[in-house]
Amino acid sequence: MRTDPAAFQTHGVQNQPPPFAGRHLWSDDAALVEAVDRAGASSFVPRLAAYGVLAGDTLYRLGFEANRDRPRLRTHDAQGHRIDTVEFTPAYHQLLQLGKEHGVAGLSWHEPQPGAHVARAALSYLHHQAEAGTSCPLTMTHAAVAVLADHPVLSDWARKAAAPVYDPRDVPVADKAGITLGMGMTEKQGGSDVRANQTHAEPCADGSYRLVGHKWFFSAPMSDGFLVLAQAPAGLTCLLMPRRLADGDRNAFQLMRLKDKLGDWANASSEVEFTGAQAWRVGEEGRGVATIIHMVMMTRLDCMLGAAAEMRMALAQALHHARHRRTFGERLCDHPLMANVLADLALESEAATALALHVAAAVDAASRDPQRALMARVGTALGKYWVCKRAAVFVNEAQECLGGAGYVEESMLPRLYRQAPLNSIWEGSGNIQCLDLLRTLQREPQARQALHEELLSATGLDSHFDEALSRCWHDVPVAPVMARLHCEQLALLLQAAVLLRAGSPFAAAFVRSRLCAQHGLAFGTLPADLDFGAMLARALP
Structure with missing residues (x-):
């Protein structure tokens, strides 16, 4: 006797969004x-x-x-x-x-x-x-x-x-046409305070150094080489340590364990001990921090880009779901309050993306234009702090748009949520960024002037922006205890200036909500007279 297949069917699958994959991440954005x-x-x-x-x-x-x-x-x-x-x-x-x-x-x-x-x-x-x-x-x-x-x-x-x-392949660099590189900066006792590093770099007769010590975070440990900071005779020095020596032997370091991390699961982060590893000096002895400063600007830019990318993907997932899910007889995205939430997320995401690419443009022009070089320095610190700080709460709000499905791994939102805090921590936490920026603005008048001119370039485009700039710009020194508030205000002003100069249709809404107190502490609190439908249509076709 054959069983009727229908006997196993308890329900029909309906009111579920189609798979997300297959989207064009460039033309959609x-x-x-x-x-x-x-x-x-x-x-x-x-x-x-x-x-x-x-x-x-x-x-x-x-x-x-x-x-x-x-x-x-x-x-x-x-x-x-x-x-x-x-x-x-x-x-x-x-x-x-x-x-x-x-x-x-x-x-x-x-x-x-x-x-x-x-x-x-x-x-x-x-x-x-x-x-x-x-x-x-x-x-x-x-x-x-x-x-x-x-x-x-x-x-x-x-x-x-x-x-x-x-x-x-785990072979010497000479045998490869392309390589990857990792970093080993922080140690147990110092964290962001790399000047407290204790790893010792002993000079050798052939010009190389022998490293003895440890690194508490050693990123991407299967890379072909690593930039590390260690104490040479003249002080903290940057060195390049190969994974494999020229003769093919393993270099003298040991991976002690992999970090059991909140997220970033595809990538390995490790703890390492150097037992006489060979390394080559990069830059002058005692000038390790100055040597890597250009690298740090690049990695901090990528922290900002990464946070903006996570926000963009979370927004796309939320919009995709809300357009295909029906509740109480309507598409989820057509409910006024949900439309407010989604439009608010779209506004935040566009501002993050616009700022990140604006800073990338300053980095691009830095070698040709001293003014843009100053803005690259200031912009990476501001953007690294603010955009990365916004990512975690943003992704959590996007999760809620999916309901319980947003808490399930297949939706991708849990992975984004685990990832979101990392860029805020990596390459200098929020306090480090704010204090660095504060010192730069107070000690380097040219950098302060470059930022002020960047903001002034958007005046005349929105009277509310002009008023906010006049209210929030400080020529007097700001106390370190207020560094976060000051950087937040500057970041919002810079995002608004970028959007206004770009002619973004989101610019006025950003100024009203972020600079004019027409917004609550949560997403979904935009002014009711905004055209949410038009905002969502721009955010994702």
């Missing part, structure tokens, strides 16, 4: 497209569009695989030999390969022309939306080139780091 055009990077649009297709489908699917099977540390092989290997799922390597080949880690350097840094930033933004963990080694590799390229003896390392080639 008006704020990104317009920002790239404003920054003079339109010649890169074809490759950005191609990566947008890839990120919204192939990379998106690989991201779930890379986070499902976390990295595993193998300290020894079956015969008891020390190997210090981190094993990754194949999806991780595919993501790095696609990122490297398309220029996420090197476009700025291997195709140096106006707009290249902006295009690389846009590629990073697209990649991060699909999978954030692999952004860590891609970001560090990109930023390290800024340091290594200044030292002719390390030019081969810089060239291979910038090359659009990914080679995961």
